[in-house]
Amino acid sequence: MDFLILFLLYLGLVLLSVVVCISSGREQSFSSKLATWVTRVLFYVIPAPVHRAAQKAIHGLFHTRNSFFVVLHLILEGLVYGEYTWEVFGYCQELEFSRPFLLLPYLLLAANVSFFILCSKTSPGTITKSNQLLFLHAYAYDGVMFQQDVECLTCAVRKPARSRHCSVCQACVHRFDHHCIWVNNCIGAFNIRFFLCYLLTLTSMAVSIATVTAGFLVQVVLLSNITLGHYTDDQGQEHPVDTFFLIQHLFLTFPRIVFVLGFVILLSVILGSYFCFVLYLVLTNQTSNEWFKSARYTCSSSEKHSRQDGYKNMYSKGIWANIAEIVKPLTSPAKKRK
Ligand SMILES: [Zn+2]
Ligand SMILES: [Zn+2]
Incomplete structure (x- = not known):
């Protein structure tokens, strides 16, 4: 029970x-x-x-922009790393696990915090009246999702191709991807590279903690020889130890460790899948905003510009050029100062 x-x-x-x-x-x-x-x-x-x-x-x-999810994010990270440091790290040291293997989650945490700060503090490419001309020539209008001479009613700026108004930040953003509640910032042309690194390090953190924790539990099971034993059920009958009994035993012996393991495995799957999706968008030079909208254009057969074989992205210039565009955005903040 x-x-x-x-x-x-x-x-x-x-x-x-x-x-x-x-x-x-x-x-x-x-x-x-x-x-x-x-x-x-x-x-x-x-x-x-x-x-x-x-x-x-x-x-x-x-x-509205607020720090709730940033704080939640910090609490979750603190709880996972607290449990890892308090129990898993100590036990694994006693079991003589490799030192670099145990320290890897901390190195990834340091990298992740750096990318988190860069991602949340870097301007995604906010379009204002004074800089709108720079962004207007960064991309051509495709005439499907992005029409020429459209003005944002809130910001009173001409909307460059691939931009979008964010209702949370109350600003138009150059090469708008999405508004991320976890970093409390829009993801746009100038911080998508940091967002990608942030996701990669976050996924790696979850995978590394899951690997060490699973390794620890496997080691405990092997050392205890519990798999060779027997248990007695409610009716008094004796059975050899099976997988279900083993999970139940580990869950009751190390409840916090098993909970953290389940949580980080789940995070690894979700974050890994999301990272692959964002990487796919980067390699094909699409934004999340465009990817979601393209489905709408593909489905609507009455739409003038819809394509019978799906929406065609005109911004892709090949994998390497697409990556280069993320690393060095077409209109960079450096150019603004010229
Ligand atoms: Zn706007
Ligand atoms: Zn935003």
Whole structure:
């Protein structure tokens, strides 16, 4: 029964983590939809003044720039690294694991923090009245997603091709990708390279902690010779130790370590998949914004500019040129100073 309660709690927390993690990379984020749904439910459940306050708080959380997800991100990282340092690192030292193998997660953490700061503090390419001319000539208009002579009603600037107005930052952004709640900044032409490195180091952190932790548990099982033993069930019958019993045993003996392992494995899969998606976009010279929009143009057969064989991206110039464009954006901040 203890195992069942712990396991259900574990599953609930893991599912909550999945919902929060998936919500970060979407244009019309899942979190926004979830917030709207929660607001509607609250309307029927709680008194009007409380409901209004909750609505305001939810709006502030998802539709304005704020540090909530940055703090949540730091807390999650702190908890995972705290558990790793407190229990896994110590046990692994006793078991004489290789020192560089154990220190790798800390090196990746230092790199990740650097890219996080670069990503959140670098301007993504905010378009203003004074610099709009520089961005207007960076890319040609494709006449499908990006039309010439369109003005942003909020910023009162002519919208360059591949730009988009971010309602959270209240600004138009050059080569807009998406607004990332985890770094509390837009991802655009000037910080997409840092975002890619940030994702890569974050994924590597999760994979390295998962590898060390799994290695530790395997070592514990091998050293204890538990697999050669037997256990007695509720009816008093004896059985040889099987996989289910082994998982249950590890879960009850090292609950925090197994929880962290499950969490980082899940993160490795989600972050790894998302990193591959962003890398694919970089290699094909697309932004998330364009990728989501292209599906709309492909599906609409009545659309004048839709293509029968799908939307064709006119900005790709080959893999190496596409990578070079990310490393050195077409209109760089250095050019602005000339
Ligand atoms: Zn704008
Ligand atoms: Zn933004």
